[in-house]
Amino acid sequence: MIGRLFDGVPARALILGAALLALAIAAPLFASDYMLTVLILIFYFAYVGQAWNIMMGFAGQLSLGHALYVGLGAYTAAALFVHFGIGPWIGLLVGVPIAVAAGAFIGFLAFRFRVGGVYFAILTIAVAEFARVGFDHLSWTAGSSGLFLPVKQYSGNDLWTLRGLPVMFYYLLLAATVAAFIACRALLKSRIGYFWLAIREDEEAARAAGIDTFRYKMIAVVISSGMTAFAGVVYAFYYNNLFPEQVFHISRSIEIILAPIVGGVGTLFGPVLGAFILTGLAETLTGALAAIGVDIPGAKQVFYGICLLFVILALPDGVWPWVARHLKLTERRE
């Protein structure tokens, strides 16, 4: 099964992938503390971008409310930790089903009543906004004043309670990104993957070809929301504070979708490459501006805008398909 997963991938692509992975594993040895925080952000966005890509890139369902699943995962695990001292991995077992339930609710409403395209996107925004306002008034999670996880100086890393140094979060998110990449590759090469692509391409034709489109769209939402909730748990324990206005805000949802769009919607490497381009370059820009003593608020957002404009105009399929073509990394079929 694992062997078959890489059938048709050119050797040079495998070698390049392995080299990049080795580099990523070795990065904390030579990266500065600041660099490491940037890399953490990159892999965070690569991972959630991959999760979002399942819905949009594979099954063709545009979600503009993925902050909902991040937030539900984050708040559930954080609240269980703050109130009951329950660790994040147990919190994950509660947070993921909650996020999945929310995703399934949206999916059921939309797919049962044939809400598609932009109307589906609006529904996802609406539910995320509803959660934002709801959590603002939920006293159990401290409402709008924010939920804080207890922080103390750490001498070591405790993976079980996710209390530790940034390097631990780095490896955790790197592992999650690699796992998500492999899982998505496996899904895409499976029966489900073929059905998703068919639905993305032409839903009516997919139905005529025998695909229960409701079922496969629901599967996409469930997997995507569950995966995203994991990122939320990590987010909560990395930042140690949660505000509904931040976590559930639509700008968080937009941030999530930028990396896969820039990298290439529907491609496996697009979310990873997009995260490197956007977060990597944006942080470099911020750093460079700070170095010369210039502080322009919102420079990062402007930079995101320019990147998006460039990609939409010059590479509408995203950067990765272009890179893959030029480096001859595209898949062969026997």
Added chain:
Amino acid sequence: MSSLLTVDGISKRFRGLLAVDKLSFAVPEGQIYAVIGPNGAGKTTLFNMIAGVYAPDNGSITFNGERIDGLSPDKVCRRGVGRTFQIVRPFPALTVEDNVIVGALQHRHDVRDAQAHARDVLRRLDLFDKRGQRASALTLPDRKRLEVARALATDPKLLLLDEVMAGLRPTETDRMVSILKELNRETGITILLIEHVMRAVMALAARILVMHHGAPIAEGLPAEVVRDPAVIHSYLGAEDL
């Protein structure tokens, strides 16, 4: 011969327009059966009712001994009815092979089995050499055959072909006719086709149903139907065939 498909008194009304009016016919197993008639006669509506896109307002559709009227399109397909669309709808960004694999996966869970089956189908439809191309890059005749290939890959007992000859040049029409004939002869598949190209209809159909304003005006052997005065008046015109 028992009938594989029995349409019994079905009607479909869209607002004020009666698109199909108490239509009945039966298609015996293994036969090629054609439905002809002028534009707006209700042929595609009839197809959409058989394929599950619309539920008929009245009447019943029985396929392989089971009622299928009112079932969703995917369920109808999985029971053994494959269809093509009048305006072709391949999955544009997928390769020709992947398009057909999607169909083949309906009754196969392993992608490799589906791929093997898809390739058999592609060979039959003369598309094997183009299997690596994106569907969006195909010419119309190729897309028409891809449409048939994808439907065929779902292992249907009954193939519904909605104007697969439309827009084809005569040589391409003949190629499609011979492919369909061979398919019917070798696999015994039942074919129900809507067609305007009389050259293809006469070459393929064992029986013809002529529709006009949603109702049948003639049904029978091709040679009888084309001599029927009502058919000549409403559809064929007085010209020689």
